Each structure stands twice: as C-alpha cells, then as structure tokens.
Amino acid sequence: MLQTDFQRDAELPDLKIVPLANLVLHEQVDPERIKGLVQRLEKDGLLKNPPIVAPIPGSATYVVLDGANRTSALAAIGCRDAAVQIVDYNDPDLELAVWNHLVVAPTPDDVIETLRRINGLRMRRVTLAMARALLANRGVLAYVEPIEGPVLVLEGGLTLEGEAELLNQIVNSYHGRLRYFRVKSDELKGLLPYYDGVAVLVAFPVFQPEDITHLASNGAKLPAGITRHVIPQRALRVNVPLHILQQDRPVDEKNRWLHEKIKQHLLNREIRFYQEATVLFDE
Known part of the structure; x- marks a missing residue:
C-alpha cells in the first residue's frame, strides 16, 4: 500500500488501515500490559496512537516495529483491522537502537x-x-x-x-x-x-533491520523491551474509533474514511508538527 499523493504533499505520516492478519511481531508481548491496554481501549473507544510498521519485502505483511502490545490488545477486543503508521525501514532518519x-x-x-x-x-x-x-x-x-x-x-x-x-x-x-x-x-x-x-x-546488541524482518517472517521473536525504534514524524492522537476497526467492511472503504478524517484535520489546522525532541514528566 503506497502513501497517497495527498499525504506526501502535506508531509504527513503514512497512515493506513490494514488487516491485523497482515501484521507480524518481532518481539514478545507482555500479558499484563495487554490487559491494561484492553481496559483503556474499551474505556476510550479509540485507538489513539497507531502501531509503527514496516513492509516486509516480497509479501503483503508488515513487521510491527513499535506497538506489539497495542496490536495484540486490538485483536483481543475483536478488531479485524488496525490503523498503523507505515515507515520505510531504510529511511536514514529511522534509528534502530537498543534498550x-x-x-x-x-x-x-x-x-x-x-x-x-x-x-x-x-x-x-x-x-x-x-x-x-x-x-x-x-x-x-x-x-x-x-x-x-x-x-x-x-x-x-x-x-x-x-x-x-x-x-x-x-x-x-x-x-x-x-x-x-x-x-x-x-x-x-x-x-x-x-x-x-x-x-x-x-x-544487549544493536540489531539490524534485516535481522528484525528475518525473525518476524519466520515466527521468531526477541524479548520485549530490548529493541528501540526512533521514528521520525511519529503520529500521535490519531483517535480512530474502535468500531471502524471492528466492522466487517472492505479495507479500501475504511481507508477512504481515514483519508477524509486526515483531510479534515488538516483543513481545520488541527495537525501540529514538532521538530524538536520533547521530554514528558507525567507519563
């Protein structure tokens, strides 16, 4: 799935709705964190921050770089699809580091x-x-x-x-x-x-993108919390209603809805770009 001309021209993150079945994890998940995320998702009725994914070459699948627990929580509450931010794993501004x-x-x-x-x-x-x-x-x-x-x-x-x-x-x-x-x-x-x-x-060692893609493609996983992906232009507070992700509607139709949602945010000047690094003290 290619980024739309609209999103490229507006310099926006590449946001898409894709089937959960097309997402593969590269790291283990934490059942306790998933339980808390399920409760938060059900309370809010929204997916606020999309998982970060990268295409796996030669397939229709994506490896989840950040958001394994969110992805699993969406599946646990019956979502068929997920809203994700698609990134290029070869982007020089994307950093694969270590915890x-x-x-x-x-x-x-x-x-x-x-x-x-x-x-x-x-x-x-x-x-x-x-x-x-x-x-x-x-x-x-x-x-x-x-x-x-x-x-x-x-x-x-x-x-x-x-x-x-x-x-x-x-x-x-x-x-x-x-x-x-x-x-x-x-x-x-x-x-x-x-x-x-x-x-x-x-x-722990710093892995390479091809290591992550190889492990995910073969069903192997690293421990949770040792890979650290630094994502340029990370999309936050996208706020996709869960009922959209749960509905049994064509993905193309859902993506047309998402396109219009992003367009309205842009026209209403509700999107903010922050170039500088920030430090939060209340997370």
Missing part, C-alpha cells in the same frame, strides 16, 4: 546464578572494554556488568533464531521475578545515582 536493562536485586549473584542454569548459554569473564567491543561486533549475545565483580559475556546460539531464543531465556530469568529498568546508556556508574538497589546492568 539495556538495569536489574534490581539484593546481590549480583541473584541474577548471575540464575543465568548459569540456562541450557546452552556460556559465560566467561572479560574486561568491560572487551565486552563492549564484542557486543558491538555481535560477537556475543549480551554482557552482564555487576556493581562489583567481573564483567561476564554471554554466548551461545548457532543461528539468529537460536540467539533470539537464548535472549528470551536471559530476560525471562529475571522478568517477573526482579524489578528492572530499561535504559539507553551502558554507563553503569553514571546510572546508579538515579536508580536504587541495582545489582547488574545487562547490555
């Missing part, structure tokens, strides 16, 4: 000893500089930097799917058992003043 995890625990061993029990996962001691270099070159799955003690690199997996499975087991070893924070930085000492009770930093 690292700061894990809260009484001691580093509360995290590390659980990791040692993962079948097929190897661990060895290295310097922090070497761990960072290996991770940057995708020579290891991840590394663990404790607040005290040696840095450990985590290795294993013969294929991309095998690596994804081990990464899931790594995150599952503390997810639901210990509290953790997603952070952009890998500078543990600089982060500690802002987070209480941290025992270790788990640093």
Whole structure:
C-alpha cells in the first residue's frame, strides 16, 4: 500500500488501515500490559496512537516495529483491522537502537546464578572494554556488568533464531521475578545515582533491520523491551474509533474514511508538527 499523493504533499505520516492478519511481531508481548491496554481501549473507544510498521519485502505483511502490545490488545477486543503508521525501514532518519536493562536485586549473584542454569548459554569473564567491543561486533549475545565483580559475556546460539531464543531465556530469568529498568546508556556508574538497589546492568546488541524482518517472517521473536525504534514524524492522537476497526467492511472503504478524517484535520489546522525532541514528566 503506497502513501497517497495527498499525504506526501502535506508531509504527513503514512497512515493506513490494514488487516491485523497482515501484521507480524518481532518481539514478545507482555500479558499484563495487554490487559491494561484492553481496559483503556474499551474505556476510550479509540485507538489513539497507531502501531509503527514496516513492509516486509516480497509479501503483503508488515513487521510491527513499535506497538506489539497495542496490536495484540486490538485483536483481543475483536478488531479485524488496525490503523498503523507505515515507515520505510531504510529511511536514514529511522534509528534502530537498543534498550539495556538495569536489574534490581539484593546481590549480583541473584541474577548471575540464575543465568548459569540456562541450557546452552556460556559465560566467561572479560574486561568491560572487551565486552563492549564484542557486543558491538555481535560477537556475543549480551554482557552482564555487576556493581562489583567481573564483567561476564554471554554466548551461545548457532543461528539468529537460536540467539533470539537464548535472549528470551536471559530476560525471562529475571522478568517477573526482579524489578528492572530499561535504559539507553551502558554507563553503569553514571546510572546508579538515579536508580536504587541495582545489582547488574545487562547490555544487549544493536540489531539490524534485516535481522528484525528475518525473525518476524519466520515466527521468531526477541524479548520485549530490548529493541528501540526512533521514528521520525511519529503520529500521535490519531483517535480512530474502535468500531471502524471492528466492522466487517472492505479495507479500501475504511481507508477512504481515514483519508477524509486526515483531510479534515488538516483543513481545520488541527495537525501540529514538532521538530524538536520533547521530554514528558507525567507519563
């Protein structure tokens, strides 16, 4: 589905309504977050912020880059379709980055000893500089930097799917058992003043778009909360009524409705463009 001339001329995000069946996820979902999203969607009666998707070459499907839980929540409340923002995965302004995890625990061993029990996962001691270099070159799955003690690199997996499975087991070893924070930085000492009770930093690799597309196309998923997509011109507060997404009407008809909705927003000068980065303190 191509962006309309109208949207291109107006420099608007490429918004479409597509079948949920055409969306594939690249990361795991969080059932608790889905439950909360279902309640919010049903209360509002609107999909406010569309998931971000990219076309998978050679197919009619899209990989969900951001919004896996929203996509799953829409399916849970009986939507046939989803309103999405379509982006070009090769856009130089689109950044695929990483979230690292700061894990809260009484001691580093509360995290590390659980990791040692993962079948097929190897661990060895290295310097922090070497761990960072290996991770940057995708020579290891991840590394663990404790607040005290040696840095450990985590290795294993013969294929991309095998690596994804081990990464899931790594995150599952503390997810639901210990509290953790997603952070952009890998500078543990600089982060500690802002987070209480941290025992270790788990640093993950930066994947490539072709890795994400490959995993999604083959039904494999990364853990939730390690990929971070920075999207140019992200569309917010589009406010698509859920009954539109639930109706058994042709998708083309729904997209004509969406086109008219966007057109009216534009004519009424209700669309705002923000070029500068913003920081919200009440989310």
